[in-house]
Ligand SMILES: Nc1ncnc2c1ncn2[C@@H]1O[C@H](COP(=O)(O)OP(=O)(O)O)[C@@H](O)[C@H]1O
């Protein structure tokens with residue numbers, strides 16, 4: 582228990598308390614319009630494998646998601662784990678190859694993808710969230726037909742290239758996710774989809790986690806898609822400059838898409854898909870910054886890159 586020594590001048594102690602309390606109160610009050618605006622809204626948060634830098638950052642991510650939940654939002658987590666999959670393949674003596682930003686997924690690699698995402702990364706995130714109460718429930722896109730996919734072919738130089746068991750989502754069934762949200766839970770979803778083809782011997786597909794998060798955000802009618810990665814946002818002239826584009830419309834993004842490279846391609850395609858299909862804003866933010874989710878949702882500044890539909894209307898202070 583903290584007490585004030587009665588020999589202290591009461592006035593001094595009281596004044597000090599007021600001085601330290603006021604900035605804290607101001608921060609809470611700054612969040613008020615944002616709390617009002619986002620209450621009851623669904624937020625799909627994609628946590629990229631590259632953003633899961635250390636234990637402290639992962640714990641801060643879990644705190645932010647639980648904070649959103651207690652603030653009355655409906656957070657849904659879709660997670661990646663590209664580096665973790667590559668590390669496991671490497672340990673098994675298998676090489677990782679990417680084409681058009683997607684992992685070339687042999688049937689053998691598919692087993693590893695599923696094992697690492699659903700058995701390792703997802704379990705860890707569920708555990709961290711549940712340190713705050715019985716909130717998180719892990720699942721993959723296979724569960725309750727949440728994500729159904731067909732084989733995806735990469736387009737490279739106008740050619741259609743076979744990259745194995747990589748899936749293109751053809752249908753989303755939001756029933757299980759909505760039921761979990763209605764029950765006050767936080768769904769944590771691995772980006773593995775069931776095959777649309779019943780005759781398919783292997784039955785599952787590896788879906789890029791950005792693509793999966795965007796498709797789910799659109800199907801859920803989410804207000805926000807938030808993509809956490811290992812850069813500050815979309816750089817205007819990557820890799821030559823670190824000037825971040827803070828806001829762009831769907832049409833502006835569509836123009837930029839052909840010039841984008843590697844990991845940013847599925848992210849920005851996902852953001853475009855989301856805002857063109859009813860999501861109010863799609864944001865790419867720096868997951869390496871502790872509490873970046875709270876900064877983005879509850880403060881006037883906003884960080885990273887925000888994509889809005891062409892007809893977007895601004896929110897308090899001009900931020901969405
Ligand atoms: N225009 C760009 N702006 C920012 N990053 C870019 C850009 N183009 C390519 N990148 C690359 O995309 C990477 C993020 O994608 P990725 O590695 O797939 O991350 P994650 O695991 O979070 O999905 C960045 O680290 C950067 O190397």
Ligand SMILES: CC(=O)N[C@@H](CCC(=O)OP(=O)(O)O)C(=O)O
Nearest residue numbers: 629630661662663683684789790
């Ligand atoms: C098809 C494809 O590339 N799937 C990804 C799935 C994981 C993922 O997307 O993880 P990040 O978000 O950390 O990149 C992969 O196998 O790496």
